Amino acid sequence: MAKVHVTTTINGEPMEFLCEPNDTMLDALRGPLGLTGSKEGCASGDCGACSITLDDRLVCSCLMLAVESEGHEIRTIEGMAQGDRLHPLQQKFLEMAALQCGICTSGMLVASDALLKKNPDPTEEEVRFWLAGNLCRCTGYDKIVRAVMETAAEMRAQ
């Protein structure tokens, strides 16, 4: 089976890569593209550790074929900070102990960012339902929800 050539944009950079037709976007990110910040926890779209955005839409990269990124814009955890300037969500997760082992953190941050872009003033319930597709086994979600709401409040005040 010949590999497929894909041209796409990842974290604002034009990118090309080769993949198998049945490779997932997660396979491509973690393999030829070397972006291992997106994690595989289940490969079935249930844990959200591989969350990325496709043209600003939040998706599980394990449920998307790599070839589907052709001509589109992908954003991953690696594109969240601008140089050495953290995104406010990243900073707040650090300050509020909203991570423990860290395996879900990339996906949580990408998903939370997607939420705040859509809804800058979410209620606790809205945060909880938006993040229901991102499993965390360490924190009990308490500090994650608080960090997202606190970040939203600070970003609104700016």
Add this chain to the structure above:
Amino acid sequence: MNVVTNNKWIGQRTIRPDGMDKVTGRAQFAADTTMPGMIWGKILRSPHPHARIRSIDTSKAEKLPGVKAVVTSKDIVDFPIEKGAVMLGIQDMRWMCRNVMARDKALFPGHPVAAVAATTEAIAAEACNLIEVDYEVLPWAIEIEDALKPDAPILHEFNKWEGKPSNIVGRLEHKKGDIEQGFKQADIVIERTFTTRPVHQGYIEPHACLISVAPDGKTTIWSSSQGQFMVRAMTAHLTGIPQSDIRAIPAEIGGGFGGKTIVYLEPVATLLAKKSGRPVKMVMTREEVMRATGPTSGSKSTVKIGATKDGKIVAAHGTFYLQAGAFPGSPIRGAAGCSFTPYDIPNLLSEGYDVCSNRSKVAAYRAPGAPIGAYAVECVLDEVAEALKMDPLDFRAKNAAKEGTKAAHGPVFPRIGYLETVEAAKASPHYAAPLGDGNGKLRGRGVASGFWFNAGGESSAQVNITEDGNVVVTTGHPDIGGSRAGIANICAELLGIDYRRVSVIIGDTQTVGFSNLTGGSRVLFASSMVVTQSTEKIIQTLRERAAKIWNIDPEAVKWENGAAHPVSPNAGQFEPLTLEELADKAPAMGGPIGAGVQLNTQGADGGFGTHVCDVEVDVDLGIARVIRYTAVQDVGRAIHPGYVEGQLQGGVAQGIGWALNEEYIYTKEGKVDNPGFLDYRMPVCSDLPMIDCIMVEIPNPKHPQGVKGVGEVPLVPVMAAVANAIYNALGKRFYALPMSPPKVLEKLDEPIRQAAE
């Protein structure tokens, strides 16, 4: 031993040293590592719950282009049963060698029978399909009741119980007083039987490793585990490679909860790498994790408690049958040893039975065994309190173990904080608050307590002062919950410098001294002891260096705020010498500044917690939701309160899952039917409320900072707290977990069904 007071960093919510890597995607977990020339390993697993392996033919697989090596049990070092136990910690290598690769029998669906390494994952998987295994399929038993039947299929024929082949592979008891006499004094006696299902630790990161074996046998392992030294030792045992030749590098670990305290892949990948001459990477799928690793035991427990009219418990008897899975090793010690421990009970018998069955080998899960036992005991206590018309917290307070109480498992308690947790729960805003109106849904409140032993044990640390006067601390324990943050706080406190000048890293097996597992809630307790002693040695050196420069006696120099000072004007008038200045002068003043300490740490006091839970039950759908939760715990001393709370909140969330939804479901062929996160239903964000924490701080007098382990206690009381709350809401008791919607509905429909019959 200096007890630190007036803290600047201890007790502060500092930024964790590993945090930046984790919020930017830089952190390297086991599956994130690659090597030039790397190939992929895959495991062929038994489809049968119980089968004799007559033969394995790997010839077709070996001929497939791209296949570089095949491994079967013949390649794994055998530990013959008849030669007796070879223990590594609590693991018997006789079982470990058979668990990583089935020998004569496959004992559960998912049991490895062979492994292949090939140039791609797809080729490795295809090669696995070409391996021909001739199985003699045997009858099987998964549930405890089935495994205990007189005609049950026996997993290990050599094992005898009361003279006959049996699946009971162990028993343990703790005894105090005379229960027969004790129950005679009771005015009320309640006895109940409970069952719980196997539940998985549920770490989001599947097991993974990358292993390179050089032609001279020098082996490098990158893997995710709760102990790089455990990985090295078990791999050495099972491959025959000496420990000095194995460098086990701890990757960041994506959750373990006890489930990563044993190896599954590393010995197999090492042998594949050795045979093929290529670095081999192995990553489990979620399905493999669910079928072949963990979980904790399912259980059947009977608990009988007797009390007098005035609310004093006079006798208790607990019998806990725990399902070990394929090989012995159920956590009966936790079930029998912890469940009654919060209470001062004069007459007590607590027995645990270890039962093998055709399911994956049990692995530790957060306070192993204790939550199972506490669930039964704390539910019966609730019934006794109700029968006595006593507040359940008052009843617990009246019977609380305290300083001087002799626990049935041996120790006479020092000053403990159990009673304080009950009092704090009683005084909490939560306990005082009305339940509120459920708008058609039924609400209830429950309480429960729990105990876990906590552990000390071996730890090593090296603290080095860098040439520019900053600090690098190396310890030997994988950090799961934030231990690096706690260590940075402590080291900065002792040296009197900003915590950001302390870099804490986890060393590999060949760069730091032996350090036992990350487990038993021991890591911050033990590693802060060795870090404290190392830092104190460094401070001594720094004082000596300053004394030499000033030409005064070292005793006349004190260390304060990151600098050496004369103890008083009498000692001499000198400008302070800072850590940076002393580091700069180090080459001329005696050389590098650093110290290492290795200890078998002692003095880990047990931990106690008391929880309050409110639920709301939708009686039409059978859905029980936790709507408010407060976890109270004696944490000794919260070195980093954010990550102590994180332990409490995470433990509670796991317990809510165990109580309400999580369970292994089996097909009629004996296979796990829900080996993925969609059907194995762990709590998601929208299932839970905020989890309030009350940290009671009764410092551990045997620890320099007063630390007690905190990681495991938070899971112990949860299922009983939830069950007691559901009873309070519905007026119906559940004696089995999980209390999932179909089971709640079944219970609610009972009267209707009975009326219809």
